[in-house]
Amino acid sequence: MSRPLVVDSVAALRAQIRDWRRDGLSIAMVPTMGALHDGHISLVEIALEKADRCVVSIFVNPTQFAPSEDLDKYPRQLARDLKRLRQAGAQLALTPDVKQMYPAGFATKISVGGPAAGLESDFRPTFFDGVATVVAKLFLQVSPDFAVFGEKDYQQLCVVRQLCRDLDLPVEIIGAPTVRDAHGLAMSSRNAYLGDAELEVARQLNAILRRTAVALAAGTNEDSATAEASHALVKAGFDKVDYVAARESLTLAPWRRNRDGRLLAAAWLGKTRLIDNVEVLSV
Numbered sequence: 001m002s003r004p005l006v007v008d009s010v011a012a013l014r015a016q017i018r019d020w021r022r023d024g025l026s027i028a029m030v031p032t033m034g035a036l037h038d039g040h041i042s043l044v045e046i047a048l049e050k051a052d053r054c055v056v057s058i059f060v061n062p063t064q065f066a067p068s069e070d071l072d073k074y075p076r077q078l079a080r081d082l083k084r085l086r087q088a089g090a091q092l093a094l095t096p097d098v099k100q101m102y103p104a105g106f107a108t109k110i111s112v113g114g115p116a117a118g119l120e121s122d123f124r125p126t127f128f129d130g131v132a133t134v135v136a137k138l139f140l141q142v143s144p145d146f147a148v149f150g151e152k153d154y155q156q157l158c159v160v161r162q163l164c165r166d167l168d169l170p171v172e173i174i175g176a177p178t179v180r181d182a183h184g185l186a187m188s189s190r191n192a193y194l195g196d197a198e199l200e201v202a203r204q205l206n207a208i209l210r211r212t213a214v215a216l217a218a219g220t221n222e223d224s225a226t227a228e229a230s231h232a233l234v235k236a237g238f239d240k241v242d243y244v245a246a247r248e249s250l251t252l253a254p255w256r257r258n259r260d261g262r263l264l265a266a267a268w269l270g271k272t273r274l275i276d277n278v279e280v281l282s283v
């Protein structure tokens, strides 16, 4: 278990990547915003199964936060993150600062259509531009063979696949299952914001989605099933539901019964916004 090399400049990163390539090694990357938990570590494990070397980026990307969002209070704990990465066996941690990623005069934005439309974009209209731009930059810096993204952020996974397809980025995107606590709550760095009572409520989200997915698969009308799920979330103690929606798994177009689907939701608990999603099996 050796320490991951910690690199904060593109030049140093590229020198290391060049050495690995010269030795014929394959590279997988895991982009993160840090505050690493078991969900992130599962992506590192998948990356190391796929490739000889794993690069984990830790960068709280300001361009994917709206001015009203939690950029300043987003948890940052680099020393602890590096320890977890060492235990997981990642070889390199890329920890650029904001000036390195967005130097003065930076003026480019990548805007993905298709799966980026709707859902999160209805509530966070600049979010996926920020994600697509930073992911494209990271891919061009690291030039990985593979990149692992969590299904926890299901729409983001679809957007990244679209980005790679449209821009011919030669990176194979691997989707990884959501890691949950013993009560079904998807692990998230933002769960750290939740108090004990809120945690109890948060744990209802996945159960309600799973129940709704079963109802949809059994033939319940989509509008009534999703309305019932929103109602159940509020009854469980959520303060506001942004959306509960069924979509086609690959394109995120409206779901049709004979297609594999995904039921996605976002809801607020106090000042914390939680998202989750589950599979809807075709009938």
Ligand code: AMP
Pocket: 031, 032, 033, 034, 038, 039, 040, 042, 043, 148, 149, 150, 151, 152, 153, 176, 177, 178, 179, 180, 186, 187, 188, 189
């Ligand atoms: P973040 O640090 O929140 O930007 O997440 C970095 C990566 O970890 C993204 O690909 C997320 O989808 C993934 N991720 C976050 N939470 C989980 C989880 N509970 N299970 C699996 N992957 C996750």
